[in-house]
Amino acid sequence: MSGGTTLENANPVVFQRSGDRLLTSNEEDEDVHDPIDEREIFDLIRSISDPEHPLSLEELNVVEQVRVKVSDAESIVGIEFTPTIPHCSMATLIGLSIKVKLLRSLPDRFKIDVHITPGTHASEEAVNKQLADKERVAAALENSSLLEVVNQCLTPTRSI
Amino acid sequence: MAADSTLLLSLVEEFVSGLQDSKAKDTATCVKDGQFTVLQLVEALGLSLTSVQPHTRARGVQLLSDVLHDCYGGLTEREVEVLIAFYEDRLKDHYVITPPVLQGLRALTKCTVLPPGSAVSMLRSLFQDVHVQSLMLTERACVYNMLINLMATREAELKGVGADFVFGFVQSMDGERDPRNLLLAFQIARTIVLRGYDLGKFTEELFEVTSCYFPIDFSPPPNDPHGITREELIQMLRDVLTGTPRFAEFLLPLIIEKLDSDVQSAKLDSLQTLVAGVSQYEHKDVAEFLEGLWASLRREVFQTSSEKIESAGLAALTALTSCLSRSVLSSDSEDSLSTFLELVLKDCKHHLCEPDLKLVWPSAKLLQAACSASNRASHVITDAVMPSLIEQYNSRAQCSHRRTLLEVVQRFVQSVRTCENEESVFSAFRPSLCSMVFSALTETNASLQVTATSVLTSLAQHTGLLLDSDVELAVDHLTRLLLTEEDHRVSLAVVECVGALAGLHPAAFITKLIPRLKAEMFSEPMDENDNGAAPEKHSHHAVRQRCLSALAAVSTQPSVVQESTPVLLEVLSSAHAGSVVFSVEEVVSACRSLQRIAEQVEDSEETGRCFHDVIIPRLLSLALQAALQGEGSPGRRSPLLEEAVLSAMVPVISTSCSRLQPTLAGQTASRAVSLFLDGDVSFLPDNSFPSNIQLLKKQPGDSWSRSQMVCLLLGCVCSLPRGVEVPRLDLLMTELEEMSCTCSCPLSYTSAAKCFAGLLNKRPQGDALDGLIQRTMKRVCSELDSASSSVRTQAFTLTLWVAKALLLRYHPLFTTLTDKLFSLLDDADLGPAAADGFSLLMSDSADILNRGCHADVRIMYRQRFFCENSAKLVRGFNAAPQEKKPNYLKALSNIVNKLPKQVQVSELPALLSLLLEALSCPDQGVQLSTLSCLQPVLVDPPPALIQQLEALVSRLLALTSSPAMSVRTASLRCIHAVSCFPEHEVLPFRARVLRALARPLDDRKRLVRREAVRARAEWFLLGSPGGS
Structure with a gap:
């Protein structure tokens, strides 16, 4: 993206991955309706790869379960993500990847809001505005080189 | 002339x-x-x-x-x-x-x-008059072969020439390019080096002329007729380069240089060559390169790019350290081992103390690699590292840091092997290590506790390290965790640790753990009338379960088994008597623990007696008491009457009979036969049984409690080793056949049929066997053929089990039975059961007719069955009326499901249309088993399947809205797998699949949504830039 050969944040702090969601008996019961909850949304986005590192957004603590808000009944999803450093030029790209992942994985009825955790990025407002603008998101995905990077972030990594 | x-x-x-x-x-x-x-x-x-x-x-x-x-x-x-x-x-x-x-x-x-002398003169003129490298390939090979022949027979003469011979060889191979000739040349060089030819002043020349090929970079052309591999060349060259310490001064700088390379294979080869080299060298050969080597090795581990290189680097460090440890020092030389280890410690030790512990793992791995090299090295390293690790642990507050440190300690303890009759390296740190482990065990953090148990296990492996008092303290801690800790991971780790420790220190477990667990299990849960009883009861149940599994885990030594099994038996007898309330589930767990003990305990006279003379008679006696009581009084039902408990007892008996003391097992079998045939109860403890109990005869009033005991007979007689005879076999089989055809209790007639089949499978080939089979078949066929018969299900069960017994041993009469089973697919009542029966035929049953029971099982019986019968099945399907077709499809998917994948793939084209048909069959069971047999095939799709892609995709998509959740998930998994087909084949379906998958994204079940998300993500990436 910004094209440099050097990494912006060459030595990030790595956080532990959470384990798989534990299977409950309710989830195996045909008759129970499982609502879409925070953990489920978090499971969708935590494995997205960082554009710079072979690490997931969860391992870099860019996304956290507490920063996921969801209401199945009202069909609303809100995500806050935290760039690793305040000047991270990848912030827009990370936001876009999260947005695209959710667009592909959630039913149409959901309204998806992705923005930066307040106070964690230098150009927070600009990025939030870009991510909220449907037209711009659609236009970005028409750009094949941008789509390529997003797809790479969304390609499932083989779990180690 | x-x-x-x-x-x-x-x-x-x-x-x-x-x-x-x-x-x-x-x-x-x-x-x-x-x-x-x-x-x-x-x-x-x-x-x-x-x-x-x-x-x-x-x-x-x-x-x-x-x-x-x-x-x-x-x-x-x-x-x-x-x-x-x-x-x-x-x-x-x-x-x-x-x-x-x-x-x-x-x-x-x-x-x-x-x-004599001609070899030398031949070579002299050869080296003098011929310039080898200007010859053609075959002539060069000819020269090398000459050398090889002469070196094999005229070694002494050639050595007499001195260094000239080496020089001649160096000149002739200098510039060789063909891999075939290189193999020969390396072979000569290896002989020169290994057989001690005089290298004279040409050492460096010989090294140069061979080492210029290092690292080997050769990939054989496809369809190479000569079959020379890269590995062969690498190994040959490595033998040359590492063959003599005289090469050390040239080889080590070369390795240091090649480790700088970016090519992974070069790094790997260099590291492996280093390992091979230093195993021959002495300290003086490596002394001057230690710093350079260490710098390279450290870099490879700290900035590792692949696990292979990391482990090769660590192996090299170990080899280097053990080379230095091995050397004999003279009085004036410096101790290069301690110099080297100082170097290692200087670069690594401080990382163990950094506040963020970032480079702790690579440093620890390097230190451990050096530590494991020799006793002396381990002393030096542990003396330097352990105090600071222990101090770190005590001063850190964060659990994750403490866990990391504890894991590092565990790896240290594991990396050092203590030799026999030598004091452990860790003796000096024993008190602080123990207090560290015990403090971690008292923490509330689960992962800290889990790590602590593994440290404890590693410490216990060092013989003589832990004192008895330490072990006792450890047992106290482990017992406390076992009884109080709810976390599943912790209790698993504790049970595992208890098992490992008990094998080494049985005494502490016999005196402390077992009595404590017993007391805990037999204490009554809180008062049942209490309102808060439900969670209390739940946790008490969990404690009992943990106690039961811990009892099984500790019982690896015969002395422990003598103590633990009576406790488990007491659980069963108290449950039967009702003196202490145990749930059915707990009783089943007690049986499972007994079974586990029978599986893991060493097969000795002592344990054999324990199982055959105490445990099995006791189990039979308890079951019989329960059965007789169950008939008499309508009051409280003993849990031992439950099918689950009886079925859990069977493997205890059958495992003991199959693997503990064949003679005693034979005795058990004959006792069981006389118990079941004659009502001989003399060998049972607590003998207050009425005389004349008939266990195999039809009971008045059709009481099932006595007849279902036949499943225990199955345990006693069906899993004996092949050489052990069952007495009165004919009579026994007649009775069993009678029972399986007449009894009305499902457990009883099924067990009798299984027992009959198990005995039949082991009977020797011959007319007696054929006669028996024909008689039985005649009987069941007549029952099956009369539609009004009341015992058709019983007859069918017997047919099925007999068929299985014969299928496993390839008995020729099997085909008659198969035909019978196929004809039953059209039967109005038994059709579905027959279809399910094929699953039983094709799968291994856990309790009988498997290799563990010493049954006669031929290899590849499934393939054979499939090959002989698939055509029959397809014909039957085509001829069957519409409403019977599902039975055929179900039978087919049951059979195909159990086949190995290779067979599935090769047979699939013929059956594909049938399987696709099965996908649109309304029966959910058929859909599910077809999907599960399709899924592995889809990973590597055969061409036939790709031709049918349209039919496949549309059927799979239709199933994503099935009412059954398992069908929805399975079909989504298959759709996911289809995305990996060749891109040009599936791309046309992309838009349609993505549209269809939008619906399951909103499924009411989370598991279905998860599969839909995965599948849809893959299909999105398909054909998109950056996608896979």
């Missing part, structure tokens, strides 16, 4: 002037037959050998060489001497003559009568 000489002359003429190569063979045959001698041949060749045309001379020499190639064995020493002189002279001749000369010399090197 004259005739012979004309023949000879004509042969020579035809070969030399007529250029007929085949004449060489003829000449050789004549020489071998003694028609003429080599001398006569040389005389006959005279003209050609003195011709002015070099090509004619070459042909002449060629003929002589070809003949020698076949006849070198018959030459005398004198002849050889002359021939060698001739050939040596010819080397100076025109270059076209050189190839046949070399061939001739090679033939002569194979002579056993080579005169």
Whole structure:
């Protein structure tokens, strides 16, 4: 993206991955309706790869379960993500990847809001505005080189 | 004679002037037959050998060489001497003559009568007159082969030449490019190095001329006819380079240089070569390169790019350290081991103390690699590292840091092996290590506790390290965790640790753990009328379960088994008597624990007696008491009447009979037979049974409690080793057949049928067996054929089990039974059951007719069954009326499901249309089993499947809205797998699949949504830039 050969944040702090969601008996019961909850949304986005590192957004603590808000009944999803450093030029790209992942994985009825955790990025407002603008998101995905990077972030990594 | 000489002359003429190569063979045959001698041949060749045309001379020499190639064995020493002189002279001749000369010399090197000195003179003229690298490929090979032959037989002579020989060789191989010749050249170099030829001042030259190929970068062309692999060359070259310590001063700098390379394979090869090298070297060979080597190794581990290189680097460090430890020091040399370890410690130790612990793992791995090299190294390293690790642990507050430190400690403890009768390296740290482990065990953090248990296990492996008091304290801690800790991971780890420790220190577990667990299990849960009882009861149940599994885990030593099994038996008897309330689930767990003990305990006289003389009679007696009581009083039901408990008892008995003490097992079997046939209760404890209990006869009032005990008989007689006889087998089988055909209790008639089948499977081949099978078949067929019979299900069950017993041993009468089963697919009542029965036929059953029970199981019986019957099934399907078709599809998917994947893939094309049909069959069971057998095939789709893609995709998509959740998930998984098909085949379906998958994203079940998300993500990436 910004094209440099050097990494912006060459030595990030790595956080532990959470384990798989534990299977409950309710989830195996045909008759129970499982609502879409925070953990489920978090499971969708935590494995997205960082554009710079072979690490997931969860391992870099860019996304956290507490920063996921969801209401199945009202069909609303809100995500806050935290760039690793305040000047991270990848912030827009990370936001876009999260947005695209959710667009592909959630039913149409959901309204998806992705923005930066307040106070964690230098150009927070600009990025939030870009991510909220449907037209711009659609236009970005028409750009094949941008789509390529997003797809790479969304390609499932083989779990180690 | 004259005739012979004309023949000879004509042969020579035809070969030399007529250029007929085949004449060489003829000449050789004549020489071998003694028609003429080599001398006569040389005389006959005279003209050609003195011709002015070099090509004619070459042909002449060629003929002589070809003949020698076949006849070198018959030459005398004198002849050889002359021939060698001739050939040596010819080397100076025109270059076209050189190839046949070399061939001739090679033939002569194979002579056993080579005169002394000739080997040397041959080589001298060779090195002098021939420039090897300007020869063709085969001639170069010829030279190398000469050298190899001579080195094999004339080693002493060649060594006498001194360094000139090495020089000659170096000159001849310098610049060799062909891998085939390189293999030969490396072989020579290896012999020179390993057999101690004098390298003189040419050590470096020999090293240079071979090491220029390092690291080997060679990939054989496809379809290489010579079959030379990269690995062969690497190994050969490595043998040369590492063969002598004299190369060390050249090799080590080379390795340091090559480790800088970016090529992964070069790094790996360098590291492995280093390992091979230092195993031969002494400390003085490596001393001056230690710093450079360490810098490279450290870099490879700290900035590792692949696990392979990391582990190779660590192995190299271990090898280097053990090389330094091995050396004998003279009084004035410095101790290079301690210098080197200082270097290692200086670079690694401080990382263990950094506040963020970032580089702790690579540093720890390096230190551990050095530590594991030798006793001395482990002393140095642990003395330097352990105090700071322990101090760190005590000063850190964060759980994740403490866990990391504890894991590092665990790896240290594990990496050091204590030798016999030597004090452990860790003795000095024992108190602080123990207090560290015990403090971690008292933490609330689960992962800290789990790590602490593994440290404890590793410490216990060091014989003599832990004192008895430590072990007792450990047992106290573990017991406390076992009884109070709710976390599943912790209790698993604790049970595992308890098992490992009990094998080494049984006494502490016998005196402390077992009595404590017993007391805890037999304490009554809180008052049942209490309102808060439910969670209390739940946790008490969990504690009991943990106690039961811990009892099984500790019982690996016979002395522990003697103590733990009575407790488990007491659980069963108290549950039966009702003196302490145990749930059915707990009783089943107690049986499972007994079974686990029977599986893991060592097969000795003592444990055999314990199981055969105490446990099995006790189980039978308890079950019999429960059965008799169950008939009499309608009051409280003993849990031992439950099917679950009885079924859990069976494996206890069958495991003991199959693996503990065959003689005692035979005794158990004959006791069981007399109990079931005659009601002989004399061997049972608590003997207050009425006389004349008949267990196999039909009971008045059709009571099932007594008849279902037949499943215990199955445990006693069906899993015996093949050599152990069951007494009164005929009578027993008749009774079992009778019971399985008449009894109305499902557990009883199924067990009887299984028992009958298990015995049938082991009976020796012969007329008796055939007669028995035919009699039984006649009986069941008549029951099955009469639609009004009340025992059709029973007859069907027996048919199925007998069929399985015969299928496993390839008995020829099996086909009759298969046909019967296929015909039952059309049966109105038994059709679905018959379809399900095929699953039983094809799968291994856990309790009987498996290899663990010593049953007669032939290999690949499933494939055989499938090959013989798939056509029948397809024919039956086509002929069946519409409403019966699902039975066939179900049977088919049951059979295909159990086949190994290779067979599935090869057989699938023929069955594909049937399987696709099965996907649209309304029966959910059929859909599910078809999906599960399709899924593995989809990973590597056969062409036949790709042709049917349209049908496949549309059926799969239809199933995503099935009412059954399992069908929805399975179909989504298949759709996911289809995305990995060749892109041009599936791309046309992309839009349609993405649209169809939008719906399951909003499924009411989370598991379905998860599969839908995965599948849809893959399909989105398909054909998109950056996608896979």
